[in-house]
Amino acid sequence: MNKLSIIVPCYNEQESIPLFYPAVEKVVNKIEGLDVEYWFVDDGSKDNSLAEMKQLHLEEPSRVHYVTFSRNFGKESALYAGLQASTGDYVVVMDVDLQDPPSFLSEMYQILTTTDYDCVGTRRTTRTGETKLKSFLSDKFYDVINKVSNTNIVNGARDFRMMTRQMVDAVLSMTEYDRFSKGIFSWVGFKTKYLEYQNIERVVGTTGWSMRKLFSYAMDGIIDFSQAPLSMAVWLGSGAFGLSILGIIVVIIRRLLVPSSSTFGWASLVCIILMIGGLQLLCIGIIGKYIGKIYMQVKNRPIYIIKEKK
Missing domain, CATH: 3.90.550.10 (Spore Coat Polysaccharide Biosynthesis Protein SpsA; Chain A)
Known part of the structure; x- marks a missing residue:
C-alpha cells in the first residue's frame, strides 16, 4: 500500500x-x-x-x-x-x-x-x-x-x-x-x-x-537563482566610468578649441556627481544583498526551531 x-x-x-x-x-x-x-x-x-x-x-x-x-x-x-x-x-x-x-x-x-x-x-x-x-x-x-x-x-x-x-x-x-x-x-x-x-x-x-x-520574495528569488544583478552592477559601473571619461575629453577639447568659452556650469557638474554616486550606491546595494545571503548561510543557523511535534 x-x-x-x-x-x-x-x-x-x-x-x-x-x-x-x-x-x-x-x-x-x-x-x-x-x-x-x-x-x-x-x-x-x-x-x-x-x-x-x-x-x-x-x-x-x-x-x-x-x-x-x-x-x-x-x-x-x-x-x-x-x-x-x-x-x-x-x-x-x-x-x-x-x-x-x-x-x-x-x-x-x-x-x-x-x-x-x-x-x-x-x-x-x-x-x-x-x-x-x-x-x-x-x-x-x-x-x-x-x-x-x-x-x-x-x-x-x-x-x-x-x-x-x-x-x-x-x-x-x-x-x-x-x-x-x-x-x-x-x-x-x-x-x-x-x-x-x-x-x-x-x-x-x-x-x-x-x-x-511579494516584492521582497520576488527579489530573493531572482538573487537566489541568478547572478544577473551582479553583472548589471558591473555594466552600470563600466558605463558610468566610460561616460565620465568621455565627458572629460569633451571638456578638454572644448577648452582647447575655444579658450574663452566657459566650461559646463555647476548644475551639470552636480547632476553628473549625483548620477555616478547613485550608480555606485546601486551597485554596492546589489553586492551587499549577495554578501548578506552568504553571511546568513555561513552562520549555519537552523532553518526553523520546533517547539512541539506530534
Whole structure:
C-alpha cells in the first residue's frame, strides 16, 4: 500500500483548518489502496490555529500530525519542515485556504503511479480577485527571472504539487538558509507535468502576502537563482566610468578649441556627481544583498526551531 503525506503550512488559519480537512478527506478517501498522513505546520501563528491542529490530532492521532515553531519563520521554512517530517512514498504540498483544489489529488496520484512523471504541479491561468497592478507585477516577475536565470519557472506555478519520494529527498538535500521553493522545485529537475486551473479565492480570511512581502520574495528569488544583478552592477559601473571619461575629453577639447568659452556650469557638474554616486550606491546595494545571503548561510543557523511535534 502506498502512503501519501499531505504538507500544510499554516499561519493564522484558525478558520480555514476545520474547512480544509474534511474537504481533502472527501477526496483522498475515494483513492483505493492509499494510506494518508497529514502534517500541519504551525508557523508561529498568533490565533488558535494550533488548537485546531491539536483537535484534529485528538480525533485522528495516527493520521493527523502537527509541528509548531517557536516563532514565525516564514512559509518557506514551514514547507521545508513539513517535507522533513513526511514519511510517504508520495508527498503533496497544499495551502490550507483551499485555493489549491483538493479535487486534483486523485488525478495527481494517478499520473504519478501510472506514468514516468516524478512531479505533478499546478499553475493558475487567471488571477481573478487580484488587483491589476499585482497581476501585472507577477507576470513581469516571471518574465524577468526566466530571462536572467538558467532555472525556468513556469508562469503562475503554485507550491501545490505532488512529488515522488526521490524528488522530495532531492529537495531536502538543498539546505540553503534563504529558500525559494518555486526555484528549488525547478532546479532539482525531474519530469514534471502541470495541471492548469483558474484562480480560486480564499474560502475565509485574508492573505498575509502584502505587496511589500511579494516584492521582497520576488527579489530573493531572482538573487537566489541568478547572478544577473551582479553583472548589471558591473555594466552600470563600466558605463558610468566610460561616460565620465568621455565627458572629460569633451571638456578638454572644448577648452582647447575655444579658450574663452566657459566650461559646463555647476548644475551639470552636480547632476553628473549625483548620477555616478547613485550608480555606485546601486551597485554596492546589489553586492551587499549577495554578501548578506552568504553571511546568513555561513552562520549555519537552523532553518526553523520546533517547539512541539506530534
